[in-house]
Amino acid sequence: MPGPDLCPVLLGTDLGIYAMARSFHEAYGVRSVVVSEQGRGPINDSAILENVFTGAGASEEDTLAALTAVARAHPGSHRVLVVNSDHQLAFVLRNRARLAEDYTIPYADAAAIEQLGDKRAMNEVLAACGVPTPRTVEVAPVPRRPEDWRGAASDLTFPIVMKPFAGAEFEELSFPGRRKVYRLADAEELVTELDRIAAAGYEGTMLLQELIPGDDTANRVVNCYRDARGVLTMAASGRVLLAMHQPTFIGNSAIIMVDYDPALVDAVRRVLDAVDYRGFASVDFKVDPRDGVARLLDINPRPGRSHYYVNVGGASTARALVADFVLEEPLPPQQARQEGVYAYIPTFVLGRYVRDRELLARARAVLRRRRAVHPLAYGADRSPRRRLYRLLAQINQLRALRRYYPRPTDTGF
Numbered sequence: 001m002p003g004p005d006l007c008p009v010l011l012g013t014d015l016g017i018y019a020m021a022r023s024f025h026e027a028y029g030v031r032s033v034v035v036s037e038q039g040r041g042p043i044n045d046s047a048i049l050e051n052v053f054t055g056a057g058a059s060e061e062d063t064l065a066a067l068t069a070v071a072r073a074h075p076g077s078h079r080v081l082v083v084n085s086d087h088q089l090a091f092v093l094r095n096r097a098r099l100a101e102d103y104t105i106p107y108a109d110a111a112a113i114e115q116l117g118d119k120r121a122m123n124e125v126l127a128a129c130g131v132p133t134p135r136t137v138e139v140a141p142v143p144r145r146p147e148d149w150r151g152a153a154s155d156l157t158f159p160i161v162m163k164p165f166a167g168a169e170f171e172e173l174s175f176p177g178r179r180k181v182y183r184l185a186d187a188e189e190l191v192t193e194l195d196r197i198a199a200a201g202y203e204g205t206m207l208l209q210e211l212i213p214g215d216d217t218a219n220r221v222v223n224c225y226r227d228a229r230g231v232l233t234m235a236a237s238g239r240v241l242l243a244m245h246q247p248t249f250i251g252n253s254a255i256i257m258v259d260y261d262p263a264l265v266d267a268v269r270r271v272l273d274a275v276d277y278r279g280f281a282s283v284d285f286k287v288d289p290r291d292g293v294a295r296l297l298d299i300n301p302r303p304g305r306s307h308y309y310v311n312v313g314g315a316s317t318a319r320a321l322v323a324d325f326v327l328e329e330p331l332p333p334q335q336a337r338q339e340g341v342y343a344y345i346p347t348f349v350l351g352r353y354v355r356d357r358e359l360l361a362r363a364r365a366v367l368r369r370r371r372a373v374h375p376l377a378y379g380a381d382r383s384p385r386r387r388l389y390r391l392l393a394q395i396n397q398l399r400a401l402r403r404y405y406p407r408p409t410d411t412g413f
Contacts, residue, residue, distance in 0.1 A: 006326065007077035008032040008318075009070055009103065010049075011063075011091070013040035015344065016084040019308035019375045021049045023318040026311070026380075033074075035066050041393060042376060045385040064095060071102035078326055080104040084302050086168035089113070106325040108278045113301045115275050119165055119207060122271075122299065129270040132295045134210040138165065141198035141206060149194055150187045156210055159185050159411070162193065165205035175200035179247040183211065183413040212286045212295055215408045216243040217354055220285040220294060221253060222264050223303065223310050225320035226272045229330065234320035235269075236310040236336030237261045241363060242345060242353050243412065244397070245405035250413075251284065251298070253306040254397065255350065255372075256342040257363050258313035260335060264294060271299065278324075280317070282307065306342065308375040314338035343372035345397045353408050 008024045010017050013036045021032040025048040032049045037058050043051060052070060054062045071079055081103040083089050092099060093110045107113065115121055119136065126133050137152045153160065162182040164170035177196055184190045194206065212218070217240060225234035238256040268283050282304030284297040303310075303317055310317055313336025323331035341347065347367060354360040376390050 005076065005078050006030050006322065007074045007079045009067065009079055009081050010034045011081070011083045011088045012036060012085055013038075013043050014084070014305060015042050015375055016303060016305040016307060018042040018046070018049075019311075020082055020084065020303065020317065021046070022308070022375065022378050022381070023311055023316055025378075027316050027318040028322070033070050035063065035070065041389040044389065045383045046381055047383070048378070048381050060091065060095075063091070064098065067099065068102060078104065080106055080321070080326060082106065082321070084305070084307075085171065086300075086302075087171045089302060090168040104325050106279060106321050108301065112275065112277050116277055116281070116299060116301050125271060125274050126296060129267070129274055131267045131271060132293050134161075134212055134295050134297065136207050136209045138205050138207055139194065140204075141194045142203045144195065144198065146191045149190055153187055153190055153208055156208060158187070159183055159211050159413075160190075161209040161211050162190070163207050163209070164202070165207055169204055170202055173200050173202055177247075179250060180252075181250045183411070184208075209297075211411060212288050212297075213410055214286060214289050214412065215353075215355065215410060216240050216412050217356060217359060218287045218289065218412070219243065219253070220259075220261065220264060220287065221256060221304070221306070221309070222261075222268050222283040222285065223307055223317075224265065224268050224272065224281050224283075225317070225324070226269075226278055226281070227320070227324040227331070228278055228328075230273060230276070231330070232265070232269055232272075232333055233323060233331040234310065234315050234317065234334045234336075235260075235265045236313050236315055237264050238309050238313075238342070239359075241341075241350055241359075244344075244400070246400050247404070253309075254343070254345040255347060256306060256309040257366060258309060258336055258338065258340050258342070260313070260337045265335075267294075267296070268299075271296075277301070280307075280321075306344070306375075308373070309340075309342035310336050312336075312338070312340040312342045312373045339366050340370050341366055341372045343374055344394075345401070346394055347372045349398070349401065355408055 035052045219240035222237045239259040241255040244252045280303045283299045285294040287294045315334035315336040
């Protein structure tokens with residue numbers, strides 16, 4: 001076991017990065033080093049991590065220099081570099097040869113990750129594996145071809161969903177009206193949004209997708225880790241009770257009830273086996289109320305922002321990674337079957353947003369037996385400033401719900 005010789009180094013500042021540091025601390029008692037441009041609530045004032053700031057607007061070379069300095073400061077440690085966003089993962093893949101001189105890089109090779117992110121190739125894999133997906137077509141914002149855009153959308157029925165093909169490139173753009181996922185009411189709104197996206201400098205592909213009906217509770221999440229032997233050493237699934245609805249956070253879960261679904265986990269296993277993928281995968285499904293079929297919406301080569309629900313369910317993201325890439329030892333499969341609720345937003349809102357009374361009663365029964373787990377509320381990391389940040393963040397999330405999603409809808413938008 002690595003113990004004090006393990007030095008996790010994490011890139012980023014968000015909830016998922018802190019949750020990964022928490023997972024490492026719970027499993028091994030080690031502090032992580034977090035490298036970012038500047039401080040932010042989830043990583044500030046923490047006893048379980050050390051912050052290294054590169055300064056606002058830091059270049060890629062600045063980040064590489066900071067990582068080199070961290071490696072020099074921890075010469076006797078087994079340093080493992082972890083990221084949890086598309087653009088940070090792209091950074092690691094671009095600089096893998098240089099980073100590998102100082103760090104274990106616990107990600108599949110670029111070809112495997114690109115295949116997982118290639119929607120065209122993956123649609124063929126999903127079809128071959130018998131995993132249903134929404135109908136999807138592609139459009140390019142550049143050059144401007146409104147008639148082609150309308151023609152592509154004619155294969156779908158409005159309202160539809162639109163999202164970027166290249167998440168890393170789109171993540172780095174900032175412009176008024178930017179969303180993680182777009183709900184488009186008609187062809188004219190499609191043209192308007194594509195023009196806006198093109199003006200912001202995005203020259204990649206956008207995906208137009210059938211909108212699967214159902215509120216947030218129709219969503220399911222699956223997180224897996226597949227090791228070098230091709231074994232799922234970590235598997236979890238959850239029932240989304242409430243999602244986040246701010247434009248740039250659509251698709252992120254706010255409250256998840258651990259709910260191990262062997263059929264969904266097996267569907268993900270078949271897909272990962274088909275492409276011989278190694279590492280973390282986070283997968284979003286939505287159960288179509290028209291036929292009861294769970295359709296795969298997205299598959300990502302990283303743990304995901306809300307991955308700590310895995311730990312709530314009794315598994316460990318950190319142990320899966322360390323066993324595979326650091327210890328290079330087989331880890332018995334971990335299945336997150338312990339009942340519990342992951343909650344970034346106070347659970348008293350469930351009475352408003354969970355319209356299925358049977359599901360609400362089930363969730364409340366779980367909460368009576370075990371309090372909800374907030375990913376930032378860690379007993380080993382008590383701090384008055386952190387408690388204040390959590391309180392203010394929860395207030396802000398409640399305000400955002402009131403603004404962007406005051407009542408549940410039949411589409412989740």
